[in-house]
Amino acid sequence: MSDHLQIKDWGLGLSGHTIIAGPCSAETPEQIEKVCLEMKNQNTVPDIFRAGIWKPRTRPGLFEGIGEEGLTWMEIVRNILNIPITTEVGNAAHVEMALKHKVDVLWVGARTTVNPFAVQEIADALRGVDIPVMVKNPMNPDLQLWLGALERFHKVGINKLAGIHRGFSDSYDKRFRNKPNWSMPIHLKREWPGMQVINDPSHIVGNREGILETAQRAINFGLDGLMIETHHDPDNAWSDAKQQVTPARLKEILSQIDFIDNTVEINPDEHLNDLRNAVDHLDDQLLDILQERFSMIDQIGAYKRERHLTVFQSDRWKYVMESRTKKGVAKNLSEKFMKELLYCIHEESVKRQEKQIREAEPVKKA
Numbered sequence: 001m002s003d004h005l006q007i008k009d010w011g012l013g014l015s016g017h018t019i020i021a022g023p024c025s026a027e028t029p030e031q032i033e034k035v036c037l038e039m040k041n042q043n044t045v046p047d048i049f050r051a052g053i054w055k056p057r058t059r060p061g062l063f064e065g066i067g068e069e070g071l072t073w074m075e076i077v078r079n080i081l082n083i084p085i086t087t088e089v090g091n092a093a094h095v096e097m098a099l100k101h102k103v104d105v106l107w108v109g110a111r112t113t114v115n116p117f118a119v120q121e122i123a124d125a126l127r128g129v130d131i132p133v134m135v136k137n138p139m140n141p142d143l144q145l146w147l148g149a150l151e152r153f154h155k156v157g158i159n160k161l162a163g164i165h166r167g168f169s170d171s172y173d174k175r176f177r178n179k180p181n182w183s184m185p186i187h188l189k190r191e192w193p194g195m196q197v198i199n200d201p202s203h204i205v206g207n208r209e210g211i212l213e214t215a216q217r218a219i220n221f222g223l224d225g226l227m228i229e230t231h232h233d234p235d236n237a238w239s240d241a242k243q244q245v246t247p248a249r250l251k252e253i254l255s256q257i258d259f260i261d262n263t264v265e266i267n268p269d270e271h272l273n274d275l276r277n278a279v280d281h282l283d284d285q286l287l288d289i290l291q292e293r294f295s296m297i298d299q300i301g302a303y304k305r306e307r308h309l310t311v312f313q314s315d316r317w318k319y320v321m322e323s324r325t326k327k328g329v330a331k332n333l334s335e336k337f338m339k340e341l342l343y344c345i346h347e348e349s350v351k352r353q354e355k356q357i358r359e360a361e362p363v364k365k366a
């Protein structure tokens, strides 16, 4: 997996954070021309121009993309902006058309990433083709599906790869169109060292107002670029009207973001070294304490086995959970963190005790 190429090595002349912008959908040649001219006039030319040609819509009857004809309009982008172009592909026929019209970068949407059959079909259509592919996270926060889709492309020889974090479907949390889960791109980067992830704040927030804040958070976390839907007349866009911004607003957003350089490795000075040494020491203590706790847990496990008691003790667990969470919150630890930590510890405790019971000699009945 290590032989994949980062965005700067895709041969497209890109460096630093990658900015991808353009309309949600290609609508008419005039629309493409207007967006490009406004980008040029505003002096806010992205690194890559995006335009949806085939739109996966949740329900039928909405604008489902202009289709192949829209790809012929990409010449307009090349003439005005002279930058690479990316579009979404959802099946082998889309790939064939995109390649025919010399699209420079492909992306796979969240609805496709969830379906390994569809991803494999696209990957098979790309066997032997040298083109970068960006894979959006699946609709649900399943890291394995995301990784799996990237692996399918890698296996057919695509080595120019990146992920796109566009948030996750969550029908209860109305604050977002697709809720961000910042742990996911970080997990992806941990699992596949060197894998870069672009953030798509437009699909995360689903409106124009929240884009700047979400984009800044993505950069703070160390993501590698932004994909922002941009239209010369967002209110009258044929799809995603609420979340598209004008080129002028794009310019404002990009000028307000503090682009923290994520390629610079920290060269620790004495102060940082001291702090890290202190953390090393504290982590050692944490591990000693955990070792001690699990030794007690094993003793309780032996007791339970002898007395023929179940591993899970709900009243005791409720007390542990509530009392520790309260204490943790008083020590400025978040309730969410406390609950996750305690669930994790409890899960390990019950697994150990159940294993003790399973592996021990059966207790003789008196």
Ligand SMILES: O=C(O)C(=O)C[C@]1(C(=O)O)C=C[C@@H](O)C=C1
Binding pocket: 297, 300, 301, 311, 312, 313, 314, 316, 317, 320, 345, 346, 349, 350, 353
């Ligand atoms: O108190 C017990 O019975 C334990 O085994 C300890 C412990 C824990 O991890 O704190 C583990 C399992 C039980 O469900 C309740 C609590």
